[in-house]
Each structure stands twice: as structure tokens, then as C-alpha cells.
Amino acid sequence: MPIVLGREVGPIGFGLMGLTIRPDPIPYDEAVKVMKRSLELGANLWNAGEIYGPPHANSLHLLEYYFRKYPEDSEKVVLSIKGCFSFATGPDGSPEGVRKSVENCLEILQGRVFISIFEPARVDPNVPIEKTVEALVEYVKAGKIGGIGLSECSASSIRRAQAVHPISAVEVELSLFSREVLENGVSVACAELDIPLIAYSPLSRGFLTGQVKSLDDIPANDSRRNLPRFQPETFELNMRLVNQVQNISAAKSIPMTQTAIAWVCSQGRPTTPRAPQVIPIPGCTTVARVEENLKKATLEQNYLSDIDELLKHTSVHGDRYGGKVAAYMNG
Template identity: 35%
Template sequence: MRTATLGRDTTTEIGVIGLGCMGMSWGYDERGRDERTSIETVHRALDLGCTLIDTADQYGPFTNEELVGRAIAGRRDELVLATKGGLVVDDPATFRAHRDGRPEHLRAACEASLRRLGVDHVDLYQLHRVDTEVPVEESWGAMAELVAEGKVRALGLSEATVEEIRRASAVHPVASVQSELSLWSREPLADGVLQHCTREGITFVAYAPLGRGFLSGRYRTSQDLPEVDGRHFIPRFTPEALAANQAVVDPVRKVAERRGVTAAQVSIAWVLAQGERVVALPGTKTPRYVAENAAAQALTLTAEDLAELADLPAVTGTRY
């Protein structure tokens, strides 16, 4: 697996494709969740060099960290462990949550995450969302104290603006920014976040590089979605939007067929093509898809491929 450095001020190397663990416990298809298979998935990821293992206290809530903790037992030295704090779930059924960036909350959240994960430190602790009611300098300062205490090795932001990244960087180095980036979610390119990260030596972690599964081609109608699945709450997955958005995924499938790969691999390869500091973070709960995703790191898209993918039609529906 090719690697990238985590931030400018660390020597930590991570595989350019990581593993998002959320779906093992939260958010997507609730059928068929199996702890043994999830643990096998984490182990398969590590075997393939997908060393960035990402979770959050929100997922479950809390249960995903416990699962990841059991999965990495005995293999702690093989991975870069990332978790997040700063989002508090109000209603698990509807995924409603609120932001809490108060220093006292973040400290307590991080310490609770360490207990659930069964570790004495995490390699990357991320502010899940900037709390507009709390100056980012205060949230970031509290997180920097965790670094000084050895509980955290590096700090990251999630879904932050360029201005928020700059303000945080003035307090303590920002090692990573995690935001949604895919062929149907190009906002970090449009708002300059990815370009800022590139200039400043900040690793950009692209979550949902498969468009929450849509870009794999598996979901052509709402009937293809599991009955209990958080995507039913996402505007891009309404029946009308799914029908309209086939115009987005069909060209991806065309490129995949020409190259002899899957649409998912084309989607991940496009994300990686956005810069040498970009890391893709697809989520899955099965070893089979870990292997398929990991193989995308060997796919180099041609100029023809990239030109076709640049001309995809506008997406119907917002991200949230």
C-alpha cells in the first residue's frame, strides 16, 4: 500500500486508503451486523496496509469504539488509530445530534474514548464538528492539552472551513482535515479547503469516497436500500433523487468497464488523484469490500478517464 505522511509536523505514515468503521455499528444497513465479521474486516484492512482505522464516539453512540477496541487488541502497533469527539447524539433513531466543543466536554469525551478503545492514547483525535457557540481556539486549545499529556499524538478537524483551519493552526498544528469528498461531493475543491490543506502540508482525509455506496452502482432505486438505513434521511437518496442521479453514476460505470475494474475502484482512484496528501476513507463491514477498495490504490486514471469524470452532471439533492 502506498503511504502518505499524517500532517507536516509528524513522521507518522498512513496507507492512502484507510477504513471507516462507522457502518459496523451505526448509520447504514442494520441487517446482518456481525461482530466477528467486523473484526475480520479490520484485520483484513491491516493486512492490506489500510492502517488508518477511523471511528468516533458518536457512532452507536459509543458502541463502535468498543467494537474497534476489541478488533485492534493485540495489533495496536500496526495501525494509526483515529477517533472523534464534539458531536452528541440526541436521537439515535433519526441520527439527530448537536455540537459540543466546550473544553470540558472534549476532555471528558477523549478520556471516555480511550477507555472504550482500551488504549492509553489515540494517534489522531478529531473535532467532529466546529461548535459555532464556542470559539474554535478554545476547543483546539483543550485538545492541544491532551497532546501535551500524551493521550493524543496529533489533532484533526472534520468538515471545517479554511478560516476555521487557519484559526486552529494558530493554536496547535492541524495534522488532518476530514471532509466528504467524492465524484458527487466536490465541495472541498470548490471552497478551497483541499487546496489550503495541500499548501499547508495538512493531510486531507476523504470520507464517503463512494458517495455512501451510491457510486458503486448498487442503489438504483429506493427499493435497493435496506428498510432500516440512515440514507433514507439523506436528500440525495429520495426516490426522485436516486432516479435523477443515475446520470452521475452511469459514466463512472462506463470508465470502470473500459478499465476492467469496478465503479467503486474508479471512484476511490479519482479521490486519490486529487493530491498526494489525500487519503481515501471508504467504510465497509466485510473483508471482501476491504480488498476491493484497497486494490484501487494501484489504479491510475488516464487523462481521458479524468476528463470524462470531470464532466459529470450536477447532483440532485443536498448532502444532508
């Protein structure tokens, strides 16, 4: 298992975004059951964000509630928090923006759990990454955060940031639908610098859960309705890939979710030469889904070869993000 900041983490982590960004928010007591079960099953790398949910009820408020209820679990979790970003105004990697974001996160958590890794959610194009990292180093030296992460960044930004201070983790989207980091140098940079790669949305925002078969399965007020891959002109085209992955899963007699997560894991050490440690962080909203996602599946080489062949001949339609947020990828 990879080691993050001196503590072993499981091969699969847990993303809290789905628990707090929903058209129908999950009551905290129900969300806590999902979190507790994920930890029991070994998913001790938890990923949350200042931007996951409204300012008065985001994922940090849920974390504060959880660790008030289970203070003994605070020593078991490696917590990664994203901040320094607003969907309205974009990233703020200035020293002032960094301090405002970190201080807000610390205030909400009330010291109930330590922030193992703090990462700007996007690279600020108006601020050198070195300046952003330097501001975070102050908090590392003060013992207020454990380490520094990056998210949705380029290979160049990783190397420049690493030159200022060791980077603890790089969080990027990686799934059967989103494979750019395997081709744009990000995975190579993480491998060379021995930085774990945290793979968010390994189930492609629900495409690979088996629960989304038509656009009608997604509520009209669901944020996915704004994404290019979930538009009427692209959705059915993308379902071709889903259906073929489902066929491969059926041949192996495992759920499609396990095929998708196992493929993401297979892109890291020791399966792939010159690859970083890869830790997927699927979002789960029910205990049953946690139990399914965290059941380790192994894809033999013939299945991996089938998937690789499938990916060569099946296109993904639509970008990962649209609107303003699209400008902040690979920063």
C-alpha cells in the same frame, strides 16, 4: 505515501462507520475479519467515532475488542477518532465538552490502542475554534492523544486552529458526488499548511458501489433514507451520474468502486498541483469489498478528462445532509 504523526500511512485508509451503524449490526467476530484484512492490505489509517453506533456498542467498543484479540496490531495502526458531537444536540467544542468526550473514548479503549488523532466531528458555532483546540492541546501535552484533527470545517477554521497548534489531519467528504472542498478553499488551506486531507464517503454512501440501483435496495430503516440525495424525487436523477461513471469504468474494465476511489486519490499530490495529500477512507463491511476497494487503480489522463467533462455537465441533486446536521457543515 503521506506521513501522519511520524508514521507512513497507505494511500487508502479504512472507515469503521459502516461496521457499527447499520440496520443489522455485524457481529464483532465478522467485523474483525474485515478490519484484519484491511490492515494486511496496507490500510493502516483507521477512522472511527464516538458517535458511530449506540453509546454501549459504538466503533470504539469494536476497536477495544479488536485490539484485545490482536494486541500486536496496535503499533501498526494510525487511529483517528471523532467526538465532541451528538446527533441530538449537535457539536460541543467547549473545554468541558472536549474533556468529557476524550475521557469517554480513552475509557472505552482501555489503553489497548493509542488515539493518534482526535478530532471534533463538527465545529461548534458557539465556541471559538481556538478554545476547542486549546482544550485538546492539554491532552497532546499529557501524551494521551497524539495530535489534533478537524472535520467538516471551513478554510478559515483550519487556519485559526493551526495558529494555536499544528493540525494533523482534516477530514471532509470528498467524492464524485461531493466536490465542495475542492472549490471552497479547504483543499488549498490543507495544501498550504501541509495537512493531509482525509476523504470520507469516497463511494458516495453506496451510490458508487454498484450495489444500489433503486431505492428498494436500501432498507427502510437505513439512515440513508433520511438524506436528501436518497429521496424519491432525487434518487433517479442522481443515478444518471452513477450510470455514466459505470460506463467509464466498463471501458477501463475495472469496478466502479476503483474508479471512484482512484478519482479521489487523483485530487491530491502529486497528480494535482497545489493539492494536499488525499487519503480516502472507504467503509467496508465484507472482506471481499475490502479487497476490491484496496486494489489500486490508476486513471490515465484521458479517463480523468472524461470524468471531468462528465462532472461539468451532470448535476448532483440534493444536499449532502438534511435536518439539524446540515447546519454543521463547513464550520
